[in-house]
Amino acid sequence: MAVHTVATPVALGPAVGLSCRECGERFDLGPIFACAVCFGPLEVAYDLPTGDPEALRRRIEAGPENIWRYAPLLPVPADVADKPSLNPGFTKLVKADNLARELGVTGGLYVKDDSGNPTHSFKDRVVAIAVEAARAFGFTTLSCSSTGNLAGAVGAAAARAGLKSCVFIPHDLEAGKVVMAAVYGGDLVGIEGTYDDVNRFCSELIGDPLGEGWGFVNVNLRPYYGEGSKTLAYEICEQLGWRLPDQIVVPIASGSQLTKIDKGLKELIALGLVEDRPYKIFGAQAEGCSPVSRAFKDGHDVVRPVKPDTIAKSLAIGNPADGPYVLDIARRTGGAVEDVTDAQIVDAIKLLARTEGIFAETAGGVTVGVTKKLIEAGVLDPSLTTVVLNTGDGLKTLDAVAPTTGPSATIRPSLDAFRAAGLAGS
Amino acid sequence: MAVHTVATPVALGPAVGLSCRECGERFDLGPIFACAVCFGPLEVAYDLPTGDPEALRRRIEAGPENIWRYAPLLPVPADVADKPSLNPGFTKLVKADNLARELGVTGGLYVKDDSGNPTHSFKDRVVAIAVEAARAFGFTTLSCSSTGNLAGAVGAAAARAGLKSCVFIPHDLEAGKVVMAAVYGGDLVGIEGTYDDVNRFCSELIGDPLGEGWGFVNVNLRPYYGEGSKTLAYEICEQLGWRLPDQIVVPIASGSQLTKIDKGLKELIALGLVEDRPYKIFGAQAEGCSPVSRAFKDGHDVVRPVKPDTIAKSLAIGNPADGPYVLDIARRTGGAVEDVTDAQIVDAIKLLARTEGIFAETAGGVTVGVTKKLIEAGVLDPSLTTVVLNTGDGLKTLDAVAPTTGPSATIRPSLDAFRAAGLAGS
Numbered sequence: 001m002a003v004h005t006v007a008t009p010v011a012l013g014p015a016v017g018l019s020c021r022e023c024g025e026r027f028d029l030g031p032i033f034a035c036a037v038c039f040g041p042l043e044v045a046y047d048l049p050t051g052d053p054e055a056l057r058r059r060i061e062a063g064p065e066n067i068w069r070y071a072p073l074l075p076v077p078a079d080v081a082d083k084p085s086l087n088p089g090f091t092k093l094v095k096a097d098n099l100a101r102e103l104g105v106t107g108g109l110y111v112k113d114d115s116g117n118p119t120h121s122f123k124d125r126v127v128a129i130a131v132e133a134a135r136a137f138g139f140t141t142l143s144c145s146s147t148g149n150l151a152g153a154v155g156a157a158a159a160r161a162g163l164k165s166c167v168f169i170p171h172d173l174e175a176g177k178v179v180m181a182a183v184y185g186g187d188l189v190g191i192e193g194t195y196d197d198v199n200r201f202c203s204e205l206i207g208d209p210l211g212e213g214w215g216f217v218n219v220n221l222r223p224y225y226g227e228g229s230k231t232l233a234y235e236i237c238e239q240l241g242w243r244l245p246d247q248i249v250v251p252i253a254s255g256s257q258l259t260k261i262d263k264g265l266k267e268l269i270a271l272g273l274v275e276d277r278p279y280k281i282f283g284a285q286a287e288g289c290s291p292v293s294r295a296f297k298d299g300h301d302v303v304r305p306v307k308p309d310t311i312a313k314s315l316a317i318g319n320p321a322d323g324p325y326v327l328d329i330a331r332r333t334g335g336a337v338e339d340v341t342d343a344q345i346v347d348a349i350k351l352l353a354r355t356e357g358i359f360a361e362t363a364g365g366v367t368v369g370v371t372k373k374l375i376e377a378g379v380l381d382p383s384l385t386t387v388v389l390n391t392g393d394g395l396k397t398l399d400a401v402a403p404t405t406g407p408s409a410t411i412r413p414s415l416d417a418f419r420a421a422g423l424a425g426s
Numbered sequence: 427m428a429v430h431t432v433a434t435p436v437a438l439g440p441a442v443g444l445s446c447r448e449c450g451e452r453f454d455l456g457p458i459f460a461c462a463v464c465f466g467p468l469e470v471a472y473d474l475p476t477g478d479p480e481a482l483r484r485r486i487e488a489g490p491e492n493i494w495r496y497a498p499l500l501p502v503p504a505d506v507a508d509k510p511s512l513n514p515g516f517t518k519l520v521k522a523d524n525l526a527r528e529l530g531v532t533g534g535l536y537v538k539d540d541s542g543n544p545t546h547s548f549k550d551r552v553v554a555i556a557v558e559a560a561r562a563f564g565f566t567t568l569s570c571s572s573t574g575n576l577a578g579a580v581g582a583a584a585a586r587a588g589l590k591s592c593v594f595i596p597h598d599l600e601a602g603k604v605v606m607a608a609v610y611g612g613d614l615v616g617i618e619g620t621y622d623d624v625n626r627f628c629s630e631l632i633g634d635p636l637g638e639g640w641g642f643v644n645v646n647l648r649p650y651y652g653e654g655s656k657t658l659a660y661e662i663c664e665q666l667g668w669r670l671p672d673q674i675v676v677p678i679a680s681g682s683q684l685t686k687i688d689k690g691l692k693e694l695i696a697l698g699l700v701e702d703r704p705y706k707i708f709g710a711q712a713e714g715c716s717p718v719s720r721a722f723k724d725g726h727d728v729v730r731p732v733k734p735d736t737i738a739k740s741l742a743i744g745n746p747a748d749g750p751y752v753l754d755i756a757r758r759t760g761g762a763v764e765d766v767t768d769a770q771i772v773d774a775i776k777l778l779a780r781t782e783g784i785f786a787e788t789a790g791g792v793t794v795g796v797t798k799k800l801i802e803a804g805v806l807d808p809s810l811t812t813v814v815l816n817t818g819d820g821l822k823t824l825d826a827v828a829p830t831t832g833p834s835a836t837i838r839p840s841l842d843a844f845r846a847a848g849l850a851g852s
Contacts (some may be wrong), residue, residue: 165575188834
C-alpha cells in the first residue's frame with residue numbers, strides 16, 4: 001500500500017499514520033480527513049505496545065486519574081500529561097442498583113456518567129485529543145461549528161491550552177447556550193443561517209487563506225478528535241476490573257462514538273488487557289432523528305438521511321457519517337439499534353434522576369429509554385452485565401423536563417397548610 | 427464536664443460525641459444542634475487515629491477516589507464506601523498557571539474546582555455526610571430549606587441513598603432552579619414567603635409530629651453536615667503532596683465552610699500528615715452581602731446583620747452564624763476578609779474562564795475577585811503557594827454573565843462577511 005508523506009513528520013505517541021477506512025490507503029499524520037484516493041474517512045493507525053499486558057496494565061494504573069493514563073493507546077505525545085489541558089475523563093461508572101431493580105436487570109447495571117467531565121459532556125474527551133493534534137500541527141486557533149456541547153468544550157479547552165479559539169454557531173441559538181459558548185473569551189461568531197449553513201461555511205473557511213493555522217476539531221482534526229471516544233471503552237473495562245461488559249448502550253449522533261468504543265474494546269482484547277469474549281453493542285436514537293435505527297430495523301446497509309425533529313438536540317444529526325459502520329457493528333456483535341419518543345426520553349431522564357440521583361442530558365434519556373425498551377422487548381438480556389452511557393448534563397437541557405417538573409405543592413408557611421397538602425409521611 | 431447521653435448510641439466511625447463550641451459541654455451523638463446549657467452550636471468531637479502517620483497516609487491513599495478515603499477522619503461508619511452514595515469529592519486541584527501570570531502570582535496558584543462534584547457544587551460533600559447521620563439516626567426523609575445548590579444536592583443524594591426527600595423553597599424561585607430541585611422525584615414544596623419565612627417554617631416543622639423521622643441537613647443534622655467541608659482541606663493538602671498551602675481563599679456564606687477548612691488543616695497537623703507550619707486563611711464576600719468583611723475591617727468581634735443585595739446568591743446570608751469564628755480564624759492565621767462588587771464578580775468569572783477554561787458560579791467569581799484585590803493591595807503574598815476555592819458551577823448562574831457575554835460578531839455565511847468582521851488572524 002502506498003504511503004502519502006508530509007513535509008514535517010510529527011510525533012503523536014503510538015500513532016504511525018492515517019489509514020482510509022474504505023480502501024486502506026495509508027497517509028502520514030497530518031491535518032487531513034478524507035482519503036486522496038477514494039474520499040473515504042481517515043482514521044488513526046497505531047503501533048500499539050503489544051508485549052507484556054501486565055506491564056501495560058500497571059503503567060496505566062499508575063497514570064493520572066484522567067484520559068492521559070491511556071496515553072500509550074492514543075495519538076498524543078508521551079509527555080501529554082504535563083501540558084495544560086482540562087484533563088477530562090475517568091468519570092464515574094455508577095453501579096445503578098436502584099435503576100436495575102426498576103428495569104429488572106439482575107446481571108449488574110452501570111451508568112457511565114460523563115456529565116462529570118470539565119464542561120459536563122463527553123466532548124471534553126474528543127476535544128482534548130484534538131488539542132494535542134492542533135499543537136503538533138502548529139495550529140494556533142481551535143475552531144468548530146456547534147449548536148451546544150462542543151462549543152463550550154472547544155472554548156474551555158483552548159483557553160486552558162493557551163490557544164485562540166473561534167467557534168461558529170447558528171445566530172438564533174438559545175441565550176443560555178450562547179453564554180456557555182462565549183464565556184471562555186474566544187471569538188464566537190453567529191452565522192445567519194441553519195446549522196447546515198454553518199457547516200458549509202466552515203468547510204469553505206478551511207480551504208481559504210482566512211482559515212490558515214486553524215484546526216477545526218470536527219473537520220480537519222476529525223481523525224484525532226474521534227479517537228477520544230476510545231477512552232470511554234478503556235475506562236469502562238478498567239472500572240469493571242479489566243473486564244468487558246456483556247452489553248453496552250451508546251447514543252448515536254454521527255455514530256462516531258459507537259464505532260470508536262468498539263475500536264477501543266477490540267484494542268483491549270488484542271493487547272491482552274481483557275479476556276477475549278463476546279460483547280454486544282446497542283445504538284440508541286431519538287424517534288425524531290432515527291435514520292440508523294430505521295435502517296437497522298429494515299435490514300438495510302445504507303442510512304437514508306432524515307430531517308431531525310426531537311428534543312435530543314445533541315443527537316440530531318439527520319445524515320450520520322458513521323451510520324453504515326454502526327449498522328455493521330450492531331449486527332456483528334449481536335446488538336441492535338432502537339429509538340424512543342420524546343415523551344419516553346423525558347420519562348427516562350426522570351427515571352434515572354429518581355433512582356440514581358443523576359440528572360442526564362436528553363442524550364442520557366435516549367440511552368436509558370432505549371435500554372428500558374430493549375429489555376421489555378426481550379432484546380437486551382437483563383441477566384448480563386450492562387453499561388449505559390450518559391454523555392451529558394441535564395443542566396444544559398432544562399427545557400426538556402421543565403414543562404413536567406415542578407413543586408408537589410405551593411403553600412403558606414404554616415403547619416396547617418403543610419398538613420393539608422398531605423405530603424408528610426407520604 | 428458532664429456528658430448528656432441518648433437512649434440508643436450510634437456508631438459513626440471516629441466521632442465520639444458532640445461538644446458545644448461555646449461552653450465545651452459534651453453530648454452523645456444525636457440529631458441535636460444547640461447546646462442544652464448555653465444554646466451554643468454543637469460540633470462533632472473525635473477520637474482520631476493518632477499513632478503512625480505513615481500507616482494512616484497509606485490507608486487514605488489506598489481508599490476510593492472520593493471523600494470516603496477520609497472516612498477515618500469523618501463522622502461516618504467504617505463501611506461507608508459500600509453504601510449507595512453520590513460519592514462526591516476528590517475534585518480537581520487545577521494548577522492555574524495562566525491565571526497566575528495574569529495576577530502576578532509566582533509561588534504557585536491553584537483552583538480547587540468543586541464544580542466537578544455530582545450536582546456541581548461543594549454541597550454534595552456536606553449532604554453526603556448528613557445522609558450517613560440520617561441513616562444512623564433512623565430518619566427516612568431528608569429535608570432542607572434552600573434557594574439553589576442545596577436543593578439539588580439533597581434531592582439527588584436522597585434518591586441515590588433510597589431515602590425520601592422533601593425540600594422547601596421560596597415559591598418564586600427562577601424556573602430553572604425549580605426544575606433542578608424537582609427532577610430527582612422527591613417532594614418539593616414552594617413556600618409563599620421569603621427565604622427567611624421558609625427557614626422559620628422548617629424550624630417549626632422540626633418540633634412538630636409532622637416532621638417526625640425527618641433529617642433537615644442544615645438544621646438537626648447540621649453538626650454532621652458541616653464536617654463535610656473538612657474534606658476540602660484534606661484533599662487540597664493531599665493533592666499538594668501532603669503539604670499545607672501557604673494561603674487559601676474561601677467564600678463566606680454562613681462561614682461554616684471556612685471554619686471547617688481550618689479545623690481540617692489543624693487535624694492534619696495534629697495527626698502528623700502534614701508539616702506543622704503557618705498558613706493564612708482569607709475570607710471572601712460580595713460587597714452586597716459583606717457583614718463579616720465589614721466587621722473585619724472595622725476591627726469588631728461581632729457581625730452586624732445586613733440585608734443581602736448581590737448577584738452572588740449562594741453566599742447571600744445576611745446574618746452568618748459562624749461570622750465571629752471566621753473573624754477569629756482570619757485574625758489568628760494572619761489572613762483577612764475582603765469583598766468585591768458585583769461587577770468585579772462578573773469580571774472574575776470571565777477571567778477564570780478565559781485563563782483556565784473553568785466556568786465558575788458567582789461564588790467562584792467572589793473568591794477569584796477577592797484574590798485579585800488582595801494581591802493588588804499587597805495583603806496576599808504572590809510569592810507564596812495560594813489555593814482559591816471555586817465552590818459551584820457557572821451553568822447554575824448564567825444570568826450573572828449573560829448581559830455582558832455574547833458573540834463577537836453575527837454575519838452572513840460568506841468568506842467576505844467573515845473577512846469584513848476582522849476576526850481571522852486576530
